[in-house]
Amino acid sequence: MINGRCECGRVRYEIGGDIEDLSHCHCSQCRRLHGAAFATFAAVYRDKFRYVSGESDLKVYASSEFNDRVFCAECGSNILVDARQDPDLLYICMGTVDGDPCLSRGISFVCRLEGVVVRNYRRT
Numbered sequence: 001m002i003n004g005r006c007e008c009g010r011v012r013y014e015i016g017g018d019i020e021d022l023s024h025c026h027c028s029q030c031r032r033l034h035g036a037a038f039a040t041f042a043a044v045y046r047d048k049f050r051y052v053s054g055e056s057d058l059k060v061y062a063s064s065e066f067n068d069r070v071f072c073a074e075c076g077s078n079i080l081v082d083a084r085q086d087p088d089l090l091y092i093c094m095g096t097v098d099g100d101p102c103l104s105r106g107i108s109f110v111c112r113l114e115g116v117v118v119r120n121y122r123r124t
């Protein structure tokens with residue numbers, strides 16, 4: 001089980017499955033929204049993700065016709081991206097994950113904007 005929360009603690013979630021993919025996104029929207037050089041996302045199956053608390057504290061910003069950005073209305077923590085092209089997956093903002101997510105398989109670091117693999121490592 002992977003757990004995560006926003007900074008103020010109102011929004012809490014859990015993931016009952018593996019992380020399918022990790023990516024760094026360097027697009028200008030992620031840079032502005034996260035106030036950082038890139039944002040890191042964990043793709044997880046939608047049916048493995050659930051909110052434990054704070055669902056009524058969430059706000060949604062449609063950053064494009066494809067992506068809804070979900071964040072805590074109180075503290076502003078970015079929680080996830082709901083990408084309409086991926087009906088099965090949600091992209092969880094890795095900065096909100098607690099502890100070691102115990103990745104069980106190899107993970108690629110991919111810049112989705114450029115389509116370039118920034119770094120690869122395999123954990124076996």
Ligand SMILES: [Zn+2]
Pocket residue numbers: 006007008009010011072073074075076077
């Ligand atoms: Zn919060």
Ligand SMILES: [Zn+2]
Pocket residue numbers: 025026027028029030031
């Ligand atoms: Zn991006």
